[in-house]
Amino acid sequence: xxxxxxxxxxxxxxxGPKAQGHFETYELKHVFQxxxxxEMIDILNEQLVAEHKDPVTYDHDCREGICGMCSMYVNGHxxxxxxxxxxxxxxxxxxxxxxxxxxxPWRSRAFPVIKDLMVDRGAYDKIMxxxxxxxxxxxxxxxxxxxxIPKPVADEAMDAASCIGCGACAAACKNGSAMLFVAAKVSQxxxxxxGKIEAAARAKAMVAKMDELGFGNCTNTGACAAECPxxxxxxxxxxxxxEFLCAKFQD
Amino acid sequence: xxxxxxxxxxxAVKAAKKVAVKAAKAAVEAAEVVVEKAAKAMKEAATPVxxxxxxxxxxxxxxxxxxxxxxxxxxxxxxxxRRLDVIVVGTGLAGASAAASLAEMGFNVxxxxxxxxxxxxxxxxxxxxxxAAKNYQNDGDSVYRLYYDTxxxxxxxxxxxxxxxxxxxxxxxxxxxxxxxxPFAREYGGLLDNRSFGGAQVSRTFYAKGQTGxxxxxxxxxxxxxxxxxxxVKMYTRYEMLDIVLIPDENGEKxxxxxxxxxxxxxxxxxxxxxxVVVGSxxxxxTFFLSTNAMASNGSAAMQMYRHGALFANPCYAQIHPTCIPxxxxxxxxxxxxxxxxxxxxxxxxxxxxxxxxxxQAGEIxxxxxxxxxxxxxxxxxxxxxxxxxxxxxxxxxxxxxxDKGYGVNNTGLAVFLDFSEAIQRLGKDVVxxxxxxxxxxxxxxxxxxxxxxxxxxxxxxxxxxxxxxDHGANRLGASALMQGLADGxxxxxxxxxxxxxxxxxxxxxSTDLPEFAEAEKAVQDKIDKLMAIQGKRSVxxxxxxxxxxxxxxxxxxxTAEGLKEGIKKIDAIKKEFWTNVYIPGxxxxxxxxxxxxxxxxxxxxxxxxxxxxxxHREESCGGHFREEYQTPEGEALRQDDKFSYVGCxxxxxxxxxxxxIKEPLDxxxxxxxxxxxxx
Ligand SMILES: Cc1cc2nc3c(=O)[nH]c(=O)nc-3n(C[C@H](O)[C@H](O)[C@H](O)COP(=O)(O)OP(=O)(O)OC[C@H]3O[C@@H](n4cnc5c(N)ncnc54)[C@H](O)[C@@H]3O)c2cc1C
Ligand code: SF4
Ligand code: FES
Numbered sequence: 001x002x003x004x005x006x007x008x009x010x011x012x013x014x015x016g017p018k019a020q021g022h023f024e025t026y027e028l029k030h031v032f033q034x035x036x037x038x039e040m041i042d043i044l045n046e047q048l049v050a051e052h053k054d055p056v057t058y059d060h061d062c063r064e065g066i067c068g069m070c071s072m073y074v075n076g077h078x079x080x081x082x083x084x085x086x087x088x089x090x091x092x093x094x095x096x097x098x099x100x101x102x103x104x105p106w107r108s109r110a111f112p113v114i115k116d117l118m119v120d121r122g123a124y125d126k127i128m129x130x131x132x133x134x135x136x137x138x139x140x141x142x143x144x145x146x147x148x149i150p151k152p153v154a155d156e157a158m159d160a161a162s163c164i165g166c167g168a169c170a171a172a173c174k175n176g177s178a179m180l181f182v183a184a185k186v187s188q189x190x191x192x193x194x195g196k197i198e199a200a201a202r203a204k205a206m207v208a209k210m211d212e213l214g215f216g217n218c219t220n221t222g223a224c225a226a227e228c229p230x231x232x233x234x235x236x237x238x239x240x241x242x243e244f245l246c247a248k249f250q251d
Numbered sequence: 252x253x254x255x256x257x258x259x260x261x262x263a264v265k266a267a268k269k270v271a272v273k274a275a276k277a278a279v280e281a282a283e284v285v286v287e288k289a290a291k292a293m294k295e296a297a298t299p300v301x302x303x304x305x306x307x308x309x310x311x312x313x314x315x316x317x318x319x320x321x322x323x324x325x326x327x328x329x330x331x332x333r334r335l336d337v338i339v340v341g342t343g344l345a346g347a348s349a350a351a352s353l354a355e356m357g358f359n360v361x362x363x364x365x366x367x368x369x370x371x372x373x374x375x376x377x378x379x380x381x382x383a384a385k386n387y388q389n390d391g392d393s394v395y396r397l398y399y400d401t402x403x404x405x406x407x408x409x410x411x412x413x414x415x416x417x418x419x420x421x422x423x424x425x426x427x428x429x430x431x432x433x434p435f436a437r438e439y440g441g442l443l444d445n446r447s448f449g450g451a452q453v454s455r456t457f458y459a460k461g462q463t464g465x466x467x468x469x470x471x472x473x474x475x476x477x478x479x480x481x482x483x484v485k486m487y488t489r490y491e492m493l494d495i496v497l498i499p500d501e502n503g504e505k506x507x508x509x510x511x512x513x514x515x516x517x518x519x520x521x522x523x524x525x526x527x528v529v530v531g532s533x534x535x536x537x538t539f540f541l542s543t544n545a546m547a548s549n550g551s552a553a554m555q556m557y558r559h560g561a562l563f564a565n566p567c568y569a570q571i572h573p574t575c576i577p578x579x580x581x582x583x584x585x586x587x588x589x590x591x592x593x594x595x596x597x598x599x600x601x602x603x604x605x606x607x608x609x610x611x612q613a614g615e616i617x618x619x620x621x622x623x624x625x626x627x628x629x630x631x632x633x634x635x636x637x638x639x640x641x642x643x644x645x646x647x648x649x650x651x652x653x654x655d656k657g658y659g660v661n662n663t664g665l666a667v668f669l670d671f672s673e674a675i676q677r678l679g680k681d682v683v684x685x686x687x688x689x690x691x692x693x694x695x696x697x698x699x700x701x702x703x704x705x706x707x708x709x710x711x712x713x714x715x716x717x718x719x720x721x722d723h724g725a726n727r728l729g730a731s732a733l734m735q736g737l738a739d740g741x742x743x744x745x746x747x748x749x750x751x752x753x754x755x756x757x758x759x760x761x762s763t764d765l766p767e768f769a770e771a772e773k774a775v776q777d778k779i780d781k782l783m784a785i786q787g788k789r790s791v792x793x794x795x796x797x798x799x800x801x802x803x804x805x806x807x808x809x810x811t812a813e814g815l816k817e818g819i820k821k822i823d824a825i826k827k828e829f830w831t832n833v834y835i836p837g838x839x840x841x842x843x844x845x846x847x848x849x850x851x852x853x854x855x856x857x858x859x860x861x862x863x864x865x866x867x868h869r870e871e872s873c874g875g876h877f878r879e880e881y882q883t884p885e886g887e888a889l890r891q892d893d894k895f896s897y898v899g900c901x902x903x904x905x906x907x908x909x910x911x912x913i914k915e916p917l918d919x920x921x922x923x924x925x926x927x928x929x930x931x
Pocket of ligand 1: 340341342343344345346363364365366369371372373374375376377378379380381382463464490491492493531532533534543544545548549551552588714715731732733734736
């Protein structure tokens with residue numbers, strides 16, 4: 001049964017991209033365990049506003065685990081200690097009375113801090129712009145049932161496509177690699193006949209962009225998949241490597 | 252008298268041509284665009300009306316209207332498209348598909364969104380599916396049947412021509428999405444799978460697990476990304492539009508020529524020019540504070556257009572979704588939707604006996620402890636033909652009716668069961684898990700209870716606002732909003748915008764130093780300064796929560812004249828409280844979330860009032876608008892077709908002035924109006 005708990009929250013505060021950051025600890029009393037983690041931060045912010053202090057800036061929007069906007073390292077894990085969920089789906093029942101909870105922004109060279117817990121993930125959009133699409137214009141496409149796709153293939157593509165672009169994979173990786181994110185999109189489109197045609201070129205363009213933007217190399221530590229809120233599988237990275245090799249051969 | 256009437260009509264038709272703001276579905280729908288001067292001329296008339304020619308509904312039989320329009324509309328040649336700039340506000344299904352398609356055609360597009368990436372617009376959260384009249388299941392579906400179901404589902408309060416167009420292009424959408432690589436669910440033979448949604452007796456809903464909106468939006472986002480990469484779209488993330496800029500052309504017609512937007516990271520107010528402005532800014536269910544919408548979903552762009560003369564149509568139609576996770580505390584920030592698709596296999600019930608309900612409320616027993624014969628499957632009982640798949644408004648009201656009578660099943664008494672035990676027996680746990688697994692997981696994370704073992708608890712919540720730009724009349728059927736967003740962006744706007752811009756090819760890019768830009772920016776700056784100067788005692792959220800409670804209690808599921816009048820008084824009091832006692836920390840020239848929320852709340856208060864005013868005037872019950880005074884003896888909605896068969900459009904008359912009602916009669920030429928019947 002959910003109880004009321006008293007906690008301390010140790011939060012990273014940083015006024016701006018170039019400012020020096022530091023941890024600040026706040027006490028919160030009587031927090032209901034049925035509240036979500038972000039609702040707990042809301043309560044903290046209401047408290048700060050009441051004291052005429054600057055509330056904690058953080059990214060969030062859908063609050064149901066699908067938009068990929070919320071981030072935060074909670075107690076050393078991207079999206080917190082629970083598995084296969086985003087921070088907005090984390091609930092206070094995962095924490096104990098008297099606990100001190102440490103909250104930090106994504107830490108990755110390619111994701112600079114904007115303020116407090118908010119970071120700039122524009123690099124992920126840039127990778128997508130480099131090739132994360134099928135080159136088709138609106139209109140003049142064949143009937144949706146013109147090309148049958150075996151169910152297992154469609155299902156596998158769907159699993160890869162479930163990536164929410166949150167950035168936890170790069171944030172979790174000691175090398176700061178974005179491989180899982182890139183692999184998810186490359187895999188989804190390489191599996192489907194509609195995307196197969198451009199598969200090798202796509203892999204090459206997206207990986208080149210990833211390198212250019214300052215993400216690190218993948219050394220197969222698997223930390224990304226372990227922390228991914230959508231359980232995107234490492235098998236996708238293997239498929240990306242195959243497509244990438246293919247592109248190399250074609251050169 | 253006769254001459255006066257003629258005069259008014261002439262003035263009105265003339266005025267309707269003076270289109271200023273181009274909203275997402277622009278050219279064919281004048282109800283959504285600025286009708287400059289029309290109101291001035293119409294003031295003398297007792298009931299101003301919008302005629303079909305003003306609404307620019309194309310001629311001809313229903314099936315040919317859209318084709319006729321396409322055949323006779325004006326086009327813009329490729330060289331000229333390059334000279335024209337279009338601002339698209341929003342990157343949801345409507346905005347992203349429009350921005351991508353316009354850029355592919357050759358226009359220069361400036362695209363804006365509040366989130367840090369266009370991929371995060373709230374369309375991403377749609378779970379269930381998207382409708383199309385493909386008839387792949389060979390179960391008798393057709394464009395006409397989809398059209399008919401939508402008109403009926405909307406309780407005969409939508410325009411026939413628009414709905415038909417929507418049904419007509421629905422099939423193209425599915426083709427387009429598959430070509431983009433959207434991984435829709437498939438059958439073992441490799442063809443696309445369908446499921447059923449509320450309000451239909453055919454299987455026409457396409458889906459991608461429980462993440463259809465995500466996959467469709469990522470499809471549109473990929474098309475958009477491609478155009479950003481090519482430099483045809485300039486993307487502005489973390490920007491919020493704060494006003495629209497109107498500039499008169501050589502004929503004195505005011506046209507939308509740009510926007511004023513705030514860079515949410517730096518706090519800077521910036522000016523942007525374009526030859527046309529398209530707005531797809533999503534729903535404003537957050538007027539109720541608690542809703543299924545995202546935290547940044549808002550109604551400010553709609554209000555900006557309204558204040559510049561655009562008519563606000565049907566604000567009272569708000570959809571309450573029957574299957575949301577019940578509220579659990581005062582700190583709650585949003586409500587989570589459980590997809591309507593769950594009603595395909597889940598059965599909704601409450602106990603038959605009041606004493607069982609009491610014991611559930613006290614936490615002494617669980618749903619599974621109540622034997623089959625003591626369960627009241629009230630939807631199956633009341634609506635044998637549609638059962639658990641009745642439309643949302645019907646299902647929501649039925650849940651409220653049971654809970655009002657004391658049969659609620661949780662500690663607040665505000666919940667009913669959605670039970671999968673029969674489906675698990677029939678299909679096996681694996682099949683159920685494959686179909687709904689992610690939804691079950693979501694439920695368990697929030698409620699901390701396993702829905703495979705104990706029935707889920709659900710309750711209605713504010714979900715979708717049908718006003719303004721929507722083709723759904725008084726109520727929207729499931730899986731039709733995704734269809735609408737993409738229909739407009741991919742297949743309607745690319746045509747209508749050319750018609751709108753065809754006489755604009757000679758218009759050069761304008762400087763943002765023009766006085767109209769300067770004035771608009773100053774007005775925005777003054778409003779911000781005023782808010783920052785209040786320095787009162789209340790946080791933005793505390794006032795917003797209060798507004799939400801008033802909306803739910805007085806402008807919610809069961810409305811009465813008395814309650815609405817009371818609600819309006821309370822909303823006026825909230826407005827006063829907000830403008831004298833809100834406290835916003837920090838400064839306006841930096842990142843400031845509290846200021847962002849305050850600007851949105853200022854508009855939610857106005858929208859809330861407009862909803863109440865419209866609801867008070869509409870003395871009938873239809874779809875998402877239920878007036879308790881107007882119901883049949885069995886408690887079903889009672890329409891008053893002789894009096895209210897029109898679109899209620901509201902014209903802004905100035906700060907703190909009552910808005911003026913303008914009617915667009917809905918003449919049903921092609922469809923016979925019936926009482927909605929989901930019983931047989
Ligand atoms: C939880 C949920 C589930 C749903 N499930 C289904 C379903 O199964 N089937 C179905 O058909 N429909 C469903 N719907 C409805 C459907 O998802 C929405 O109606 C539709 O996606 C809205 O799309 P949109 O493009 O209009 O708005 P949104 O996707 O909300 O996008 C709004 C965009 O406008 C931007 N914006 C807003 N204001 C400003 C501003 N002032 N300045 C700059 N940018 C601004 C935002 O940043 C965002 O990019 C669901 C809705 C919800 C909430
Ligand atoms: S792969 Fe997983 S962790 Fe990485 S961005 Fe996608 S959802 Fe987030
Ligand atoms: S807020 Fe959308 S995923 Fe967390």
